[in-house]
Amino acid sequence: QQPVQSPQAVILREGEDAVINCSSSKALYSVHWYRQKHGEAPVFLMILLKGGEQKGHDKISASFNEKKQQSSLYLTASQLSYSGTYFCGTAGGTSYGKLTFGQGTILTVHP
Amino acid sequence: DGGITQSPKYLFRKEGQNVTLSCEQNLNHDAMYWYRQDPGQGLRLIYYSQIVNDFQKGDIAEGYSVSREKKESFPLTVTSAQKNPTAFYLCASTKRDSTFTDTQYFGPGTRLTVL
Numbered sequence: 001q002q003p004v005q006s007p008q009a010v011i012l013r014e015g016e017d018a019v020i021n022c023s024s025s026k027a028l029y030s031v032h033w034y035r036q037k038h039g040e041a042p043v044f045l046m047i048l049l050k051g052g053e054q055k056g057h058d059k060i061s062a063s064f065n066e067k068k069q070q071s072s073l074y075l076t077a078s079q080l081s082y083s084g085t086y087f088c089g090t091a092g093g094t095s096y097g098k099l100t101f102g103q104g105t106i107l108t109v110h111p
Numbered sequence: 112d113g114g115i116t117q118s119p120k121y122l123f124r125k126e127g128q129n130v131t132l133s134c135e136q137n138l139n140h141d142a143m144y145w146y147r148q149d150p151g152q153g154l155r156l157i158y159y160s161q162i163v164n165d166f167q168k169g170d171i172a173e174g175y176s177v178s179r180e181k182k183e184s185f186p187l188t189v190t191s192a193q194k195n196p197t198a199f200y201l202c203a204s205t206k207r208d209s210t211f212t213d214t215q216y217f218g219p220g221t222r223l224t225v226l
Contacts, residue, residue, distance in 0.1 A: 002153065030212060032214070032215065039199075039220075039222075040219065040220070041201060041217035041218060041219050041220055042154070042201070042217050043217075044214050044215070044216070047212065047214065049212065087153055087154065089154075089215070098144075098156055098159060098169065099156070099215060100156075101146075101153040101154040101155075102153055103151075103152060103153045104151075104152070104153050
């Protein structure tokens with residue numbers, strides 16, 4: 001079953017923060033985050049494994065709440081280059097070898 | 112440089128024709144995947160292969176076929192049985208046969224338009 005992302009779209013000014021959520025009704029083993037620019041391939045951001053681990057690099061970080069089967073992506077002090085569509089991909093116990101992607105969250109950062 | 116290549120970048124097809132999309136990787140990855148992306152939507156899995164000469168259907172395999180004769184190649188054929196093939200097609204690969212912990216690397220994509 002497809003994970004649900006929220007919000008569907010976010011509009012920010014440079015320097016503002018945003019949070020994108022990814023929720024699943026199934027037990028998850030890992031959550032993968034990607035960013036896609038229009039007409040291009042998705043670019044890998046990070047993987048979160050079950051255990052509530054939080055990861056991050058630069059001003060982008062993410063967490064994984066195993067109890068809620070939810071992952072959140074945090075973008076702080078946003079830059080113009082952060083604009084794009086963010087996807088979460090989930091992998092669970094019955095989906096060995098496959099990722100199921102959410103519908104995407106469109107992030108637009110204005111000067 | 113290692114990576115995934117897809118060709119062609121743009122493809123136009125007449126209704127009733129079969130077309131084959133190429134996907135090649137030189138990352139020495141075991142597993143390869145084909146996704147379809149429609150405007151404003153996420154990625155949907157068409158087929159995937161965890162090992163040479165073996166592949167499994169994804170969520171939307173009807174109207175598509177694949178082969179995996181070589182580790183580095185995973186071509187996708189869009190047949191005339193696919194009712195609405197216009198979409199952006201993405202190929203991906205992972206080092207091992209599990210997506211639990213392995214990063215999926217994507218190719219640049221092929222945009223298919225049916226005229």
